[in-house]
Amino acid sequence: MLLFFTAHGQQQLRGLVIDSNTARAVSGVSIVAGNRVTATDINGYFEIEVQQLPALIKISALDYESQEYRFADVFPKQIKVHSKPKQAETIRNATALLQKVIANKRNNDPLKKLQTFEIEAYNKVVVTANAADVDAKLDTVYKRKWLGKKRMEIDSSSVKFKALVQKQHLFDAEKVSKFQLSKGNFKETITAARMSGLQTPIYELVAFRLQSFSVYENYFEVLQTRYASPLNASEQDLFQLTILDTIQLSKRNLAVLHFENKKSRKKGLSGILYCDLENFAIAAAVFRVQGVLDVTARYEFSYDAESSLYIISKKEFKVVKGKNNKDISILGETFQFDPEDSPIYRTRKQQLTDITYLLSQTHYENPKLNTEVTIKKAAIALQINDAAVRRPVSYWNEYMQRYPDEKSPETYRKLDSLVRAEGIESKLRIGRKILNGYVPFSFFDMDLRQLLSYNNFEGFRLGVGGITNERLSQYIKFDGYYAFGTKDRKAKYSLGTAVRIGKFSSSWIGAGYSDDIREIASTSYTIDKRVFKLYDPRPINISTFYNYRSVRAYAETKIIPKTESIWQFQHMEVTPLFNYLFNYNGQVFDNFTLSTFQASVQWNPFSDFMQTPTGRVEIYKRYPRFTFQLTKSVKDIFGSNFDFQKLDVRVDYQKKFIGGERFSILLEAGMASGAVPLTHLYNTAPNNLTKDRLLQRITIAGKNSFETMFFNEFFSSSFAALHVKHGFKPLQISGKIRPLIVLVTRGAVGTMRNRERHVGIPFKTLDKGFLESGLELNKIYSGFGLTAFYRYGPNQLPRLEDNIAIKLSFMLNLGF
Template identity: 45%
Template sequence: MKHFLLFFLFTLSLQAQFQINGIVKDSHSGKPLPFATITTNSGSNISDVDGKFSINFDSKTTFSSFYVSYLGYQIKKTDYQNETVFYTVFLTPQTAVLKEVKIQNKNTALAIIQKTIALKDQNNPEKKLQSFEFKSYNKLIVSANPDSISGKIDSTIVKRTRDGVYIKLDSTNYKFKKTVSKRHLFQTEKVSQFQFGDNKLKETVLGTKMAGLKQPLYEILSFNLQSFSIYDSKYELFETKYNSPIAENSFRDYDYKLLDTIAISGRNSFMIYFKNKKKSKAKGLEGILYIDQHSYAVTKAIMRIRGLLDISGSHEFEYFPEENLWFTTHKSFRIIKGKNDDDIRIFGGTIQFDGDVENNLKPRKKQPSDYIYLQSETYNFDIKRNITVSIPNSYFAVEIEKNALNKEESFWENYRKDAMDIRSQKTYSELDSISVRRKIAHRVQFGKKIINGYFPIAFFDLDLRKIFSYNNHEGFRLGLGGVTNERLSKNFRIEGYYAYGTKDGIFKGSLGAAAKIDQKDNSWMGIAYTDDVREIASTWFSIEKRPFKIYDPRPINISTFYNYVSWKSYFETRKIPKTESILELNHADITPKFNYAFLYNEKLYTAYTMTTAMLSLQWSPLSDFMQTPTGRIEIEKRFPKFTFQFTQSLGKLWENDFNFSKFDFKTEYEKKYLNGQKTSLLFQAGYALGDIPLTHLYNTSPNNITKETVIQRITFGGKNSFETMFFNEFFSNKYALFQFKHAFNRVTLFKKIKPSLVLVSRMAWGNLDHPEQHVGLNFKTLHNGFFESGIELNQIFNGLGLTTFFRYGPNQLPRFEDNIAIKLSYVLNLGF
């Protein structure tokens, strides 16, 4: 979700009678200093991305001087002069010349931080207080400072001919400045109530409005710009977690220096500068911690990351003497564009960077994205501590009240901390008008559906996955399919598809309908008829949402399918907290489309009937969810995740031929490291009891074709498939598989070639009871185990990659080259 907010830079715009302007620079290098704080007797301001600032005041008599401060620099006072309207302020670095003061052979700053860490639980409101609640007002804008933008219409020589010089006019910056002079690019407000009790924190959104959208983007409302608490061991900025400067192991990652002491709320605080030890500024935080000299609580904090984006977040606290506690009352968050050698492609556009300037190349012309910033301000108030708190639906991290989208203006006037200025007022009025004229809400919903694999056409969403595919049995599979959308009905849907295989020459399809029976739990009751083909022995978790892929490479080489004609009724719900589940009754006629017969009670079955009941459930115990008026959203995916499925045949009901039970289980785990690497684990198992044909057993996803040489076997790799296991080589009625993946950071080989290195190991064990029942296919069992390991080099060039796997262990093949699988990989980067 973080890419919803990627373009933004910082400034502040005020309307006043008098104004002076200026720029803040480093006295040594002469480079501008963004985010410098300019303080006057009436408040403070911040310099923009170019170090420029503006000061507005009501009359000349109320303004005599201003102070400029910047992280790691000496504060400078500048006197106002009537004749001067532009000030260049040079700041002198101070951290490089600080002398360390020793106390008992320990650096003073380290001693303070050590004590701060030791007393965290005594100062953390979520540890010290049994309960609390407060209200919060948040305003987020995306904008730019018009004074930083040249309104000049540029001219560029396109070509010279005998007839004259052809010139192209570029009015991009002129139009952009004209726009941001009147209004912000985006704006949203939110009023929430936070409640904490029984070690659970919940946010209830009381009111929200988003410029240009009657129904807000809930993903933006749930976006975690910065950590709720400064005491978290992993501090989060822009949905990226960094080791906190007051984590237990923080000394491994940070250097500290004592800068000064300062009074906050009448109590003295140490002012400690911290900076990550890594060479890359983007690998860790830097900033300032203000530590209470008596309680060693954090009284103010400034966190910053400088990399692709220049990101800063701050926390301000109020002291409550009754509990000897500092509580957060104000948070701010800002993003501007940073420096990098590579441009960023997103949503079909490009953000450019100035990295090539260091190579003595001509600096590029600045684009509007260079000036854009994001700014979020949050104010906490009505803070109540150690009271009786009743938290309804506490399993939701965020819940949006039904009437939160329709608040009157009086509601906002009551909660806003600052009066709406002219630009903010015009942002709502103009964006609402533009939204209607350009159908912005429709286009936003259109984009969200495209990401999920659907193309909306009036009241019908076309399923892009059904249009084209290929496999060895059907050949080219061409079709159409989809589902009716909310424009037809929010409480009823019809879905289906129709397809034709050019190789088997058969039409197939599905048609179903469902009705919503509970809005809050998103519960549906439905029925469907299907006549189609499936891969034999494939494991199918009904509850899992299949991610949209333009292509799915693995089925290309599959030849063994079975035809199934089924009627099913189902009930799907999210009634149980943090779960999704489906209960299904299914009657299916199965016909294998390959040479196979199942021996049961001395009879060979080449076609059979199955009537089953199935329960499929996915549980995400550690994830956070948001309840919206339109349904539930998983706002923070955490691991592990568990998927369970139980299938039971229903005796002699509806001409059922076999009696059996199937238990399927899967768990996934991911760990993202602060250095950008990621480890993924997958464990999956299945156990089938009774008499089950091969079509419904397990094959553990093989993905290697039977060809003579390694080169002939080159094909596309799958996601979690065994790349060195041949199709139809192993079958089981009980199995367990384990997969380990570790993804390193992308490695720069050349300027445009930066592959992603992934190490992979897979292993599986299994067995098959009564293999003599399965006639027609030659296969083996997994009782000795199967092992393979490999290296993936993904995104070597334009998304194309290469992977190599090697098969070893008890099922290693005699010829060395037969144990090697070389696969292609492709990552399509849509910029999301």
């Protein structure tokens, strides 16, 4: 091994570890200095802090002998060390050690052993680069002009970049938190937060969890992706284990245990566990994920003799550009990557992204164990106090003195000035609105979803609408829209208003009037947020709608933990816009009046939520997720004609795999009883045209619709439907052709009570069930794809061609 060291402020040592025979970087090397531990990144670099000089550094690496180096006040530029591959200890010994660590997890994990726990934390995140790594020189580049002529230009970007990172970071953010554990609840409360360039931090970035809080979790989380951990008893067989060395840390004897995922070395979890040989606790840890990005998550602990626990003292999270066999393009910018076997000395020109990295460091202090802790609003995993974003500069200066960073003041000064000059904060606000389907104009946000759409009944639907925003008021809002169909020549409109009655619970009460149309027998959950889509393929082919004129009063709240709910009363006049009569108790209705009470609830029990000064946000979306809706129509209230009840349930489950695969299950069910018109029953989302030839039926595929089921073919008063999908990682055919292969199976079953009541429209029932399976080839080229589905089972049609549906698909990727 060859090590090249530099010192920063006589406290920070920076080194490079390479193999002396091959001159290639050695990654994943354990570095110990005093009570500090770290590991080399994918390029062989490491940084470690020493308390004083001279310093003793110990290195342990897979397939190399352990070595020690002592440095005095003067550091040599280069040190050459030749080592021989060593015989690793038997897997049996390493496995036995890990099993003891797992067996003692509950006794060593503070979050499991302690009744209460509280600790303060200061976190700093920077995007930066080491100026010494920048190859700063003026380059000559040639740019081709019209008629084939070339123009010579001077490229000084590396020189400017070096001058920049010598004085400042590219980005800087800080927060001060308090972590509390009590009665099984674990919560982070942010008491101060700031971001360079922004008066108000982006709350989603403040809340973004880069790594797991505890090393003992069964699934270790990196950038919101879960990886199988070696400390999961059911996943031990996934890992290759090796004992690298034994060391002393805080006067306790530790074993240095290296682990690596056997099946997926490039995409699985690897790292080093420093295991206490007396109580088999984790005394320090380094976790790594290698791929297009190389991620290192490091943990340091302080041993508390009174409780016999290792208490977290520091966390570090570093992301550098990894290695990949192909260059990738992100938002139009192409990034070059070195392949897996690239030597440390590159032949290609250095890019600035090669040496730019993200670094997050969290320092913990003042731990309180088994003392009285009261957690307010325990259902909220993370809370940002109102005063957190209004801390004065003097407050932050205290932390700057405790954790010095000479680049930080200049970073804030320059970025604050740049953001003000460029109006970036306003642009971020506009961008956030556009992603949610709105364009802000002063105090009014125009709704992009109302501008243009198409269906078989209205033709092109042209409209305008929107909602007032926080610039008008944070306590009252007005919304509305006006639309016109070019085919039916009818106007539709809606007006509404709401008043906020609870800030913490995001509670509003409101009222509104609407005159519009809706697809018959469609299941619509009031709690669902209307998602912004550039296009919605399924309604294009729908022809059967009903008109409704409704007045509603509602209350919207998040007061119940991990839920959103809407409670409303609605009075509506319904007119079917197709050939239909409802025959009930000897009376025939071609239009009718309904007065309904409704409760619509979205429950996400496994998700985490953040409370901010502006409202509550779901920050970690986890599955399964449950939606419930109960509807009760009462006869004779304001002239209501019918008495009926409906219960609708939806369960959504999704799982992402390490290799890029995705699996999802969607279960939908509904049950209606009483005098229910066909307009308010169930059609299970068909998406196939009633055309004779297969090619005539080619349209655009929906997301969770039955592609071989014809429109208005089946209706039910009670039903259950299951959608199962498994998406494989992209198939590499060529540089631009990388289709996403998805296998899909769908099934539905249902019944129809009092079928004789529904006159004028022929239909079948789902008593015998409905089955279809298919293959989606999404994003074959520029977002366009092709899908094919086949209908089988009891409701299979006699002619083979009629059971086949071929559809186009389109997936828009904005790069977010």
